[in-house]
Amino acid sequence: MLSFHQQTALRRVAEFLSETADPWWVLGSAAMALIGVDPGEIRDIDVLVSAGDAEALMTAYSLPNEADGGTDRFRSTYFLKPDLGDVPVEVMGGYQIRTAGLWTSVEPLSRQRITLDDAKIYVPNHSEQMEILKQLGRPKDLARLKRFNR
Numbered sequence: 001m002l003s004f005h006q007q008t009a010l011r012r013v014a015e016f017l018s019e020t021a022d023p024w025w026v027l028g029s030a031a032m033a034l035i036g037v038d039p040g041e042i043r044d045i046d047v048l049v050s051a052g053d054a055e056a057l058m059t060a061y062s063l064p065n066e067a068d069g070g071t072d073r074f075r076s077t078y079f080l081k082p083d084l085g086d087v088p089v090e091v092m093g094g095y096q097i098r099t100a101g102l103w104t105s106v107e108p109l110s111r112q113r114i115t116l117d118d119a120k121i122y123v124p125n126h127s128e129q130m131e132i133l134k135q136l137g138r139p140k141d142l143a144r145l146k147r148f149n150r
Contacts, residue, residue, distance in 0.1 A: 030042055048095055
């Protein structure tokens with residue numbers, strides 16, 4: 001399910017985040033693939049980190065904060081795009097989803113470790129990934145949600 005380039009990017013994500021102070025997670029289509037659910041196309045790798053770690057990464061790697069206020073459904077305080085190879089990586093810190101008119105921080109309770117060669121990659125468990133997709137509620141997220149039941 002994961003291409004060579006996607007696997008390489010995920011190993012680089014693990015290395016890039018190896019010095020972070022707080023837990024982190026891969027989200028979205030790459031996270032689905034890592035737990036064996038076919039997400040369809042994987043265009044990028046979405047990563048959730050704490051706001052503190054995002055700020056530290058921004059400083060350590062001279063990355064601009066590309067957060068733009070988000071949309072009416074989601075936003076993040078930090079949005080970083082480190083160049084880790086052929087697959088775009090998007091790192092979000094202070095990530096929130098708007099549900100029932102309220103902004104709620106995305107902070108998964110589960111942290112499932114996936115080992116890819118020697119790299120340790122973390123994803124929310126099956127049910128939390130489904131819940132995040134439901135909360136996002138975009139057509140592409142709802143289509144991905146259906147893939148969990150295949």
